[in-house]
Amino acid sequence: MCSPCNHLRCLLVHFFPTFIFFLAKNLLYNLHSTNQQMAFKHKPYHAAVLLSSLLIISSSKFLGAKVLNYSSTAYLSTLWPNHPSQMVNTTELASVTPILLRRTDGPWFMCGFYCNMDGSSCLFGVLIFQNLNSAFLQFPQLVWSANRNNPVPTHAALQLRQDRDLVLINFDLTVVWSSNTRGKPVSGINLTDTGNLVLFGRNNETIWQSFDHPTDSLLWGQKLVPGQKLRASVSELNMSQGLFCLSVTPDALMGYMESNPPQRYYTSRFHEGHSFEFNKGRLYGWDIPYSSSSQFLKFDPDGHLKVYQWDGMHWRQVADLLSPEAGDCGYPMVCGKYGVCKHGQCGCPDAANYQSNFFRQIDSRHPNLGCSALTPISCDYAKDQSFLELKNAYYFAFDSSSYNHGTGLDECKNSCLNNCSCKAALFAYDGNGTSEGGCLLLNEVFSIINNENHAVSVHNTTLFVKVSNVKISKRSKVTLAKRLKELKEIEMDLLDHLPGMPTRYSYEMLKKMTENFSRKLGQGGFGSVYEGILDNGTKIAVKYLDGFGQVKDSFLVEANTIGSIHHINLVKLVGYCSEKSHRLLVYEYMANGSLDTWIFGGTEKSPLPWHTRRKIILDIAKGLAYLHEECCQKIIHFDVKPQNVLLDQNFNAKVSDFGLSKLLEKDQSRVVTRMRGTPGYLAPEWLHSAGMTEKVDVYSFGVVIMEIICGRKNVDWSMTGENSHLLSLFKRKALEERLQDIVDKKSEDMLIHVEEAVDVMKIGAWCLQSDFTRRPSMSLVVKALEGLVTAETNINYEQLFMQSSSICIRWQWYFRRRLFITE
Ligand SMILES: *[C@@H]1O[C@H](CO)[C@@H](O)[C@H](O)[C@H]1NC(C)=O
Numbered sequence: 001m002c003s004p005c006n007h008l009r010c011l012l013v014h015f016f017p018t019f020i021f022f023l024a025k026n027l028l029y030n031l032h033s034t035n036q037q038m039a040f041k042h043k044p045y046h047a048a049v050l051l052s053s054l055l056i057i058s059s060s061k062f063l064g065a066k067v068l069n070y071s072s073t074a075y076l077s078t079l080w081p082n083h084p085s086q087m088v089n090t091t092e093l094a095s096v097t098p099i100l101l102r103r104t105d106g107p108w109f110m111c112g113f114y115c116n117m118d119g120s121s122c123l124f125g126v127l128i129f130q131n132l133n134s135a136f137l138q139f140p141q142l143v144w145s146a147n148r149n150n151p152v153p154t155h156a157a158l159q160l161r162q163d164r165d166l167v168l169i170n171f172d173l174t175v176v177w178s179s180n181t182r183g184k185p186v187s188g189i190n191l192t193d194t195g196n197l198v199l200f201g202r203n204n205e206t207i208w209q210s211f212d213h214p215t216d217s218l219l220w221g222q223k224l225v226p227g228q229k230l231r232a233s234v235s236e237l238n239m240s241q242g243l244f245c246l247s248v249t250p251d252a253l254m255g256y257m258e259s260n261p262p263q264r265y266y267t268s269r270f271h272e273g274h275s276f277e278f279n280k281g282r283l284y285g286w287d288i289p290y291s292s293s294s295q296f297l298k299f300d301p302d303g304h305l306k307v308y309q310w311d312g313m314h315w316r317q318v319a320d321l322l323s324p325e326a327g328d329c330g331y332p333m334v335c336g337k338y339g340v341c342k343h344g345q346c347g348c349p350d351a352a353n354y355q356s357n358f359f360r361q362i363d364s365r366h367p368n369l370g371c372s373a374l375t376p377i378s379c380d381y382a383k384d385q386s387f388l389e390l391k392n393a394y395y396f397a398f399d400s401s402s403y404n405h406g407t408g409l410d411e412c413k414n415s416c417l418n419n420c421s422c423k424a425a426l427f428a429y430d431g432n433g434t435s436e437g438g439c440l441l442l443n444e445v446f447s448i449i450n451n452e453n454h455a456v457s458v459h460n461t462t463l464f465v466k467v468s469n470v471k472i473s474k475r476s477k478v479t480l481a482k483r484l485k486e487l488k489e490i491e492m493d494l495l496d497h498l499p500g501m502p503t504r505y506s507y508e509m510l511k512k513m514t515e516n517f518s519r520k521l522g523q524g525g526f527g528s529v530y531e532g533i534l535d536n537g538t539k540i541a542v543k544y545l546d547g548f549g550q551v552k553d554s555f556l557v558e559a560n561t562i563g564s565i566h567h568i569n570l571v572k573l574v575g576y577c578s579e580k581s582h583r584l585l586v587y588e589y590m591a592n593g594s595l596d597t598w599i600f601g602g603t604e605k606s607p608l609p610w611h612t613r614r615k616i617i618l619d620i621a622k623g624l625a626y627l628h629e630e631c632c633q634k635i636i637h638f639d640v641k642p643q644n645v646l647l648d649q650n651f652n653a654k655v656s657d658f659g660l661s662k663l664l665e666k667d668q669s670r671v672v673t674r675m676r677g678t679p680g681y682l683a684p685e686w687l688h689s690a691g692m693t694e695k696v697d698v699y700s701f702g703v704v705i706m707e708i709i710c711g712r713k714n715v716d717w718s719m720t721g722e723n724s725h726l727l728s729l730f731k732r733k734a735l736e737e738r739l740q741d742i743v744d745k746k747s748e749d750m751l752i753h754v755e756e757a758v759d760v761m762k763i764g765a766w767c768l769q770s771d772f773t774r775r776p777s778m779s780l781v782v783k784a785l786e787g788l789v790t791a792e793t794n795i796n797y798e799q800l801f802m803q804s805s806s807i808c809i810r811w812q813w814y815f816r817r818r819l820f821i822t823e
Pocket residue numbers: 067069
């Protein structure tokens with residue numbers, strides 16, 4: 001019965017921040033209640049949780065100051081939300097969300113999210129740095145990145161999914177990048193000691209590696225093979241792909257501009273079989289100075305190929321490897337587009353020729369940014385175009401060995417003039433006194449080399465730059481703006497129709513459906529819930545998540561977890577909305593609200609009869625059994641309580657609120673996680689065990705059984721002494737064999753069925769055992785409730801929900817101190 005889960009996005013979530021948020025809320029709530037210290041003597045559960053929350057909150061302040069302690073491998077299936085936690089000391093302010101860390105005797109490597117300071121733009125990738133001896137990462141360098149063209153904000157996440165794909169998910173659940181390894185036998189991810197991010201299989205074989213997908217850098221041991229290329233960034237600050245490319249063919253290394261068509265500026269031939277592998281002291285033909293410290297090779301935004309080495313303080317350039325024929329003037333963007341390079345100085349094409357002003361510098365303080373035409377060339381005005389003739393100008397992409405000699409000068413000029421996409425023509429006279437020579441047409445004009453002193457050995461060349469004398473009206477600008485708007489709309493449309501997702505709604509639509517969020521149904525864990533109506537008349541419940549980062553994770557987890565599971569006893573997620581700061585989840589409407597309003601009294605609702613309570617208990621059990629056992633992955637809910645059980649119009653109970661849930665692989669039995677859940681429903685193993693199993697849900701379910709049958713909250717401070725704690729009361733009554741005393745007698749029907757109720761309470765006791773290995777699985781509970789098996793009877797009631805009293809005392813002590821300090 002695996003089919004319902006095949007599309008399930010499987011997560012294992014580091015859910016720390018949500019939990020803090022959650023605990024902090026509880027804490028604040030409790031701080032406002034009176035008589036704190038007295039109360040805590042009798043409230044080990046509360047004390048434990050509140051204390052942990054305080055400790056966690058206080059320690060989180062110092063996260064940055066901790067020695068980085070991250071592993072270098074991870075396994076299926078894991079999700080890492082992007083919460084920058086590590087400050088970076090670099091030229092601009094930045095922060096990092098570490099995911100994997102590899103220490104070596106030389107450089108250290110980290111993979112994670114690298115963010116700008118406000119977290120609005122983050123790249124997932126690999127960083128190199130020279131160890132860490134302060135709270136700040138010192139000048140880490142991004143040597144590989146998955147999403148350089150698509151930065152994501154915080155609240156995006158990296159996920160190594162159950163389907164074996166490594167994916168980068170944006171905050172709105174769109175997939176930004178994927179390793180495309182779905183279905184391959186990936187079993188984990190490893191950051192190696194050379195800085196290679198590897199997806200490996202069962203026998204540690206490499207299935208995917210970042211070294212095969214270089215961006216703009218190479219690390220020691222990394223090889224560039226034919227078919228691969230380095231692509232420089234747009235600039236030092238914008239890591240998007242720029243135009244500069246460096247690629248190898250079987251017999252040459254080539255640097256070129258990725259224009260249309262590509263324009264080459266550097267070629268170096270080598271013997272076949274030569275490999276372009278970066279290593280200590282060498283890179284194909286070059287000797288590279290190196291000391292024992294770390295190095296990396298980077299193809300810079302200006303088209304230079306440089307080796308950087310850590311000198312103890314900074315990354316210092318130790319080699320600049322390419323050497324174009326025209327020297328520095330031979331780099332295509334040395335003076336920007338249309339800029340003229342002369343002895344390393346930049347100017348514009350017409351300045352030296354005393355012609356009318358066709359060009360001006362884009363920025364007079366930065367001549368190397370290039371020049372722009374005063375009147376852009378337009379195909380609509382081809383008749384009014386002419387050439388600006390630049391004698392002794394040369395162009396980097398001209399390769400004298402590959403042009404056709406003997407082309408007539410006029411033929412060359414005309415073929416450019418008659419071709420709309422041609423922006424300039426370079427003509428190289430053959431040198432025998434005629435006007436014949438070689439002709440190169442350019443669709444895009446990068447920097448022009450002033451060749452007056454024959455810097456380049458090709459003599460007597462002239463560049464004809466196409467210019468226009470016509471002033472263009474503003475009309476075309478308006479149409480351009482309109483076109484851009486259309487494109488944006490198309491893009492939004494594409495986002496809306498991603499397969500496998502619940503329906504995406506716009507905020508405006510949801511606002512309309514809920515009539516401006518006017519009918520509030522209740523207040524959930526992370527936000528308010530409102531009633532709404534779909535266009536087809538179906539009622540819905542819209543949860544509006546309020547809060548910041550933590551809430552957005554809960555959104556991601558919830559949408560991912562229940563987006564594609566369908567079970568009669570689990571609340572169905574119909575859709576979601578993620579727009580600007582708005583996060584909303586759309587559920588099926590549950591006419592009769594949450595279970596707590598029916599069992600805890602205090603409302604006008606009449607007490608539930610026995611058969612209804614019994615059905616509700618069975619429904620919850622079935623929902624949980626499905627989560628734990630009938631999916632391909634095991635889902636632990638972690639927050640089972642009456643507030644998270646909803647009732648539809650037919651009184652079917654459905655489990656909801658998956659914001660804290662976690663997914664496990666079928667063969668994985670435990671998950672290590674920060675404490676999560678709700679005080680009063682937390683299993684005792686939270687206090688001492690590292691790995692949590694689905695049996696924590698079984699325990700919480702046991703508490704819920706008791707609450708349903710006894711018609712009261714587990715912890716009720718309106719009662720005195722032992723009575724305030726239902727489970728303690730239960731324990732005593734069980735030992736006295738007087739369980740019928742605590743059955744809810746608000747409804748007469750319950751009195752009639754008191755024995756049956758006591759039997760179900762015993763199933764509850766089975767679930768509440770301190771030793772979680774003795775608790776039944778949920779499917780066994782279902783069978784017991786259906787009368788197919790009998791619940792274990794030799795339960796040691798003395799041992800139910802036991803705690804180490806010494807630990808309790810210590811908590812109380814800590815808590816009081818904390819309370820004092822806080823106030
Ligand atoms: C790092 O983590 C490991 C395992 O989680 C733990 O044993 C070790 O004490 C931690 N070290 C520091 C310095 O936190």
